[in-house]
Amino acid sequence: MSLLIVGxxxxxxxITPFGESGRIMGGSGTYAGISASNFSDDxxxxxxxxxxxxxxxxxxxxxxxxxTEGIKTVEGGKTFFWKGKxxxxxxxxxxxxxxxxxxxxxxxxxxxxxxxxxxxxLGNLTPAVQMSVLDQMETxxxxxxxxxxxxxxxVALDELKEVLKRVDVLTINDEEARQLSGEYSxxxxxKKIAEMGPxxxxxxxxxxxxxxxxxxxxxxxxxxxxxxxxxxxxxxxxFAGGFIGYLAQSRDISFASMKRAVIFGSAxxxxxxxxxxxxxxxxxxxxxxxxxxxxxxxxxxxxVILD
Amino acid sequence: MSLLIVGxxxxxxxITPFGESGRIMGGSGTYAGISASNFSDDxxxxxxxxxxxxxxxxxxxxxxxxxTEGIKTVEGGKTFFWKGKxxxxxxxxxxxxxxxxxxxxxxxxxxxxxxxxxxxxLGNLTPAVQMSVLDQMETxxxxxxxxxxxxxxxVALDELKEVLKRVDVLTINDEEARQLSGEYSxxxxxKKIAEMGPxxxxxxxxxxxxxxxxxxxxxxxxxxxxxxxxxxxxxxxxFAGGFIGYLAQSRDISFASMKRAVIFGSAxxxxxxxxxxxxxxxxxxxxxxxxxxxxxxxxxxxxVILD
Numbered sequence: 001m002s003l004l005i006v007g008x009x010x011x012x013x014x015i016t017p018f019g020e021s022g023r024i025m026g027g028s029g030t031y032a033g034i035s036a037s038n039f040s041d042d043x044x045x046x047x048x049x050x051x052x053x054x055x056x057x058x059x060x061x062x063x064x065x066x067x068t069e070g071i072k073t074v075e076g077g078k079t080f081f082w083k084g085k086x087x088x089x090x091x092x093x094x095x096x097x098x099x100x101x102x103x104x105x106x107x108x109x110x111x112x113x114x115x116x117x118x119x120x121x122l123g124n125l126t127p128a129v130q131m132s133v134l135d136q137m138e139t140x141x142x143x144x145x146x147x148x149x150x151x152x153x154x155v156a157l158d159e160l161k162e163v164l165k166r167v168d169v170l171t172i173n174d175e176e177a178r179q180l181s182g183e184y185s186x187x188x189x190x191k192k193i194a195e196m197g198p199x200x201x202x203x204x205x206x207x208x209x210x211x212x213x214x215x216x217x218x219x220x221x222x223x224x225x226x227x228x229x230x231x232x233x234x235x236x237x238x239f240a241g242g243f244i245g246y247l248a249q250s251r252d253i254s255f256a257s258m259k260r261a262v263i264f265g266s267a268x269x270x271x272x273x274x275x276x277x278x279x280x281x282x283x284x285x286x287x288x289x290x291x292x293x294x295x296x297x298x299x300x301x302x303x304v305i306l307d
Numbered sequence: 308m309s310l311l312i313v314g315x316x317x318x319x320x321x322i323t324p325f326g327e328s329g330r331i332m333g334g335s336g337t338y339a340g341i342s343a344s345n346f347s348d349d350x351x352x353x354x355x356x357x358x359x360x361x362x363x364x365x366x367x368x369x370x371x372x373x374x375t376e377g378i379k380t381v382e383g384g385k386t387f388f389w390k391g392k393x394x395x396x397x398x399x400x401x402x403x404x405x406x407x408x409x410x411x412x413x414x415x416x417x418x419x420x421x422x423x424x425x426x427x428x429l430g431n432l433t434p435a436v437q438m439s440v441l442d443q444m445e446t447x448x449x450x451x452x453x454x455x456x457x458x459x460x461x462v463a464l465d466e467l468k469e470v471l472k473r474v475d476v477l478t479i480n481d482e483e484a485r486q487l488s489g490e491y492s493x494x495x496x497x498k499k500i501a502e503m504g505p506x507x508x509x510x511x512x513x514x515x516x517x518x519x520x521x522x523x524x525x526x527x528x529x530x531x532x533x534x535x536x537x538x539x540x541x542x543x544x545x546f547a548g549g550f551i552g553y554l555a556q557s558r559d560i561s562f563a564s565m566k567r568a569v570i571f572g573s574a575x576x577x578x579x580x581x582x583x584x585x586x587x588x589x590x591x592x593x594x595x596x597x598x599x600x601x602x603x604x605x606x607x608x609x610x611v612i613l614d
Contacts, residue, residue: 089491184396187534208515211532220529220606225518227494250612259609293611299527300607302566304600305557 001142002042003248004114005032005241006133007123008103009047009071010080014276015096016231017088021276025057027080028123028147031237034278035268036121036245037064038289043245044114046070046133048106050077060282069111077102090229091206110136119248121240122146122167127159134166143253145169145244146198147237150176161196169258170198171240177203186211187218200258202243204236212262215255221262222299224270224292231276235269238281242268267292308449309349310555311421312340312548313440314430315410316354316378317387321583322403323538324395328583332364334387335430335454338544341585342575343428343552344371345596350552351421353377353440355413357384367589376418384409397536398513417443426555428547429453429474434466441473450560452476452551453505454543457483468503476565477505478547484510493518494525507565509550511543519569522562528569529606531577531599538583542576545588549575574599 007029014021029047036043044067051073061068080103083096106129115138122130124147134144146167152160153176164170170193174186180196181189190201190213200214207229209222242265243258250257267289274280314336321328336354343350351374358380368375390404413436422445429437431454441451453474459467460483471477477500481493487503488496497508497520507521514536516529549572550565557564574596581587 185532185534185536187532205515208512209527209529218532218606219609220516220532221609222516222527222529222607225492225494225525225527227492229492256610260612263609263611297611299525300529302526302528302570303563304570304604305567 001040001118001248001251002044002116003036003040003119003121003244004044004046004110004117004141005029005036005121005123006046006108006125006130007032007121007237008080008125009045009049009053010082010103012233012277013081013083013097014231014233015083015085016090017086018230021231024277026082026234026277028234028237031234031272031278031281032121032123032241032244033061033066034064034281035238035241035265035272036248037066038242038268038281038284039245039249039264041065042248043067044070044111044117046108046110046114048072048074048102048108050074050079050102053079064282070108070114072109074102084233086232090232108133115139118142119244120144121244122163123237123240124149127152127156127163130163131159131166134163143168143244143247145171145240147171147240148176150179153179165197167198169200169202171202171204171236171243173204173206177201190218202262204239206235210239210262210266212258214258217255219255219259219262221259221266222296223266224295224299226270226273229273232273233277235272238272239265239269241265263293263296264289267296308347308425308555308558309351309423310343310347310426310428310551311351311353311417311424311448312336312343312428312430312551313353313415313432313437314339314428314544315387315432316352316356316360317389317410319540319584320388320390320404321538321540322390322392323397324393325537328538331584332367333389333541333584335541335544338541338579338585338588339428339430339548339551340368340373341371341588342545342548342572342579343555344373345549345575345588345591346552346556346571348372349555350374351377351418351424353415353417353421355379355381355409355415357381357386357409360386371589377415377421379416381409391540393539397539415440422446425449426551427451428551429470430544430547431456434459434463434470437470438466441470450475450551450554452478452547454478454547455483457486460486472504474505476507476509478509478511478543478550480511480513484508497525509569511546513539513542517546517569517573519565521565524562526562526566526569528566528573529603530573531602531606533577533580536580539580540584542579545579546572546576548572570600570603571596574603
């Protein structure tokens with residue numbers, strides 16, 4: 001089924017204890033789109049770039065069946081750029097440079113051919129932009145997934161709450177779930193957030209895995225314990241893209257299907273961190289994926305013996 | 308099979324956002340022993356108390372088939388006492404009072420009838436005390452589990468490393484695993500720690516679950532997401548006691564059995580935090596346990612569908 005992804009397409013420059021990436025392709029839309037393209041072949045990407053964005057990068061999206069009609073190029077503009085340095089623990093990082101550039105005036109226009117997309121991923125952008133996308137849809141998508149962050153809770157909480165009324169799945173981290181709900185217990189936080197709109201909540205806990213709440217149930221997907229995290233950039237967006245891409249392909253949005261989607265998203269995220277940028281997630285094939293998912297199965301599998 | 312537990316038997320006084328416990332029974336040996344007694348009926352406890360320790364507390368151990376011959380009462384002595392206050396997040400706490408009392412001179416004498424115990428749990432005590440217990444055993448136990456903490460890594464690392472050479476399973480938290488190994492990646496940390504002696508490593512991550520490493524495999528047990536953590540005191544000792552108690556009862560120390568033991572330990576820990584002290588873990592029955600373990604099964608269960 002068709003999947004519309006709205007997010008950033010950007011340049012990143014990453015410094016990790018393992019080396020420096022130089023200027024590479026990044027952005028939430030990039031990671032989510034490429035991740036989703038491991039499942040779905042009908043992906044539409046809405047974003048904004050400057051004239052400095054290389055044609056071969058755009059071409060790369062096309063080779064993965066990602067429609068780029070919705071990526072607007074601003075004449076004379078420069079693409080959003082972020083430079084960051086990870087600390088030795090790879091869990092914390094410093095932003096060295098952030099140039100919003102064309103992203104500062106991002107007001108997405110959804111192409112007519114996208115307006116009936118059946119699945120919609122709203123990447124981490126201002127709630128106003130996320131709302132504008134929803135308003136432009138001609139038919140209500142079968143499933144709307146929204147990603148956001150603490151920053152929008154700090155500066156645009158009311159607008160965020162308005163958007164939340166219209167989404168099905170919210171993806172945030174544990175601290176953000178606590179901030180949004182005012183509850184420390186994640187079980188209580190999930191209940192409060194469900195009352196705000198999203199019937200499903202995914203709490204991303206990085207190296208500690210992810211929780212999926214919905215339909216009165218809870219599912220826990222572990223993160224795969226890795227020898228080395230080479231570059232964590234984009235892992236969250238890769239997870240979200242894999243999650244919705246899997247659902248779009250399976251045409252099944254039951255809780256059981258969402259559990260599988262969380263595992264596939266986690267598997268893709270575990271690949272993502274193995275190399276710089278999207279380097280790893282563009283090279284994996286179905287066999288790699290099946291092997292990785294098998295590792296997740298083994299990681300949590302046990303046989304119960306009760307008296 | 309027989310299980311020897313060496314740990315503290317103490318008084319705790321706990322202040323949480325939900326109330327104050329007053330002076331209640333606590334200590335690593337208490338929690339581990341009571342937890343293990345849900346599985347095993349041949350438990351021997353070695354500890355030290357003062358004359359102020361109530362006879363009915365000791366009687367309680369006996370009613371749970373916990374042999375108390377190894378609990379030494381110091382005439383005129385006072386029992387180890389700890390008073391702590393938990394913050395609203397229940398993850399951090401302040402120690403308000405710590406009176407070592409009789410624990411300051413704890414030099415356990417293992418009763419003759421205990422010296423052939425088949426399973427041994429060395430609670431979090433000074434490495435010298437842990438070593439002394441190992442030296443007093445007449446036969447090498449089938450399985451030795453050792454619990455320790457960052458404090459001993461700071462002040463008695465060499466002694467700790469000597470003890471580690473003689474144990475099978477080490478239980479520590481993620482930060483301690485990183486400190487002991489000098490590796491941030493828990494996978495690498497597990498490999499380095501295995502080289503120090505323990506063939507199995509359990510990394511306790513509190514609300515993020517637990518990892519079991521051994522035999523080149525890794526198993527992840529989630530923590531049950533709870534509405535409310537009423538009092539986290541003793542959860543780690545309850546986990547460890549449940550783990551070794553389950554193994555002692557099952558007479559099976561294969562990796563598959565250890566995975567189940569981690570789940571049963573986690574289940575007991577999830578009960579422990581529901582009330583003050585040992586209040587909850589003394590009242591559960593086999594049915595409660597089976598239901599709780601079923602929740603763990605459901606929490607991580609998914610059906611894989613691959614093309």
